[in-house]
Amino acid sequence: MSMTSPAKGTALSASAPLPWSGLLALSTAAFTAVLTELLPAGLLPRMAPALGVSEARVGFLVTGYAVASLAAAIPLTALLRGLPRRPVLVGTLLGFAVSDAVVALSSSYALTFGARLVAGCMGGTLWAMLAGYAARMVPPERRGRAIAIALAGITLALSLGVPAGTALAEALGWRTAFGVLAAVAVLLVGWIHARVPGFPGEAPHARVPIARVAVLPGVPTVLSVTLFLLVGHQVMYTYVAPFAAHAGFGRTGLVLLLFGAATVPGIWITGLLVDRRPRTALLGALGLCAAVLLTLGLAGGVPGVLPVSVALWGLAFGGAPTLIQTALVDVSGPERADVATSLQTTVYNAGIAAGSLTGGVVLAGPGPGALPWTALPLVAVALGVVVSGGRNAFPSTRRGRRESSDRP
Structure with missing residues (x-):
């Protein structure tokens, strides 16, 4: 081929x-x-x-x-x-x-x-x-x-x-x-x-107008997954320091180091799976993120749970942006990928801002213990979109997809 x-x-x-x-x-x-x-x-x-x-x-x-x-x-x-x-x-x-x-x-x-x-x-x-x-x-x-x-x-x-x-x-x-x-x-x-x-x-x-690129089949699905995942992630990540203190683990630097280091093997694993099992890889990443948030909500204060959970969180989140980005390029076609990705860049930054704001409101209100329970439903929505309505945007395999948009 x-x-x-x-x-x-x-x-x-x-x-x-x-x-x-x-x-x-x-x-x-x-x-x-x-x-x-x-x-x-x-x-x-x-x-x-x-x-x-x-x-x-x-x-x-x-x-x-x-x-x-x-x-x-x-x-x-x-x-x-x-x-x-x-x-x-x-x-x-x-x-x-x-x-x-x-x-x-x-x-x-x-x-x-x-x-x-x-x-x-x-x-x-x-x-x-x-x-x-x-x-x-x-x-x-x-x-x-x-x-x-x-x-x-x-x-x-x-x-x-x-x-x-x-x-x-x-x-x-x-x-x-x-x-x-x-x-x-x-x-x-x-x-x-x-x-x-x-x-x-x-x-x-x-050239397809930006508004039409935004509604190409699969593009809204990918953008919605991006938004919900980023809002949920940022609710927790922005305020991981007060949550760690609440859980009795005051070494925030170590927590961030564990997360950052774990993203590296996450990217490596994604590179092995993204062209063969993209849907399975994304479902696994989102499911693991949700499981980590549930664990932190239920048992974040148990000794040893927080650092292990954060490492698994980094492993899962490290590959998720690549999986979502690849799906976006597939549904938009490489020739329109720049425009589609500019939309995703805006959504991505909006998700970061919304997640940080939401987490701040939760921190000032119910307190740090409520952060995982706030983030979990948002990540669950992203997972649900992929499970229930995302087969066009997130197929089981990338092989055999139409590539007509690649050709002049």
């Missing part, structure tokens, strides 16, 4: 090796974006005096990035969808490089905040195109694994990159850390030019 590359007109053989160098370049782009987004959160005490503001206002540098990413994903993707893909990818990385360089050099909070807004816009654009780009580099039957490799940079950034970046800032200064990030983004541009193939943008006659 082979697939025609829309860029070159050449056949991609199903038995050909994965384009590891190109996929790892995309994964490094994801790593760079996540590190750019989250690094200020670990540097509040160091950045605040240099910028002449409070730590809370430095925290707004993360908030501003997230808001810009949420607001920019759909309009920028719509604006750029007709352009060749590689120049757009390179442009986002250069945007990251400029932003990080400005942050490294600036002593003005206003200028730094503006640079963070630019970085957020670049992030919204990158997340909208990353999975679709990886999917177009391989035959359809290897698409899931390619997406898993590209998105693995997110997991590595969360579990290893942020702690390493914080340690670098402690050793050499926070400005050096952002300078290194800027240099990495520039070097990554050369890597992408050398190893990542170019693909055309959407031809004017082939």
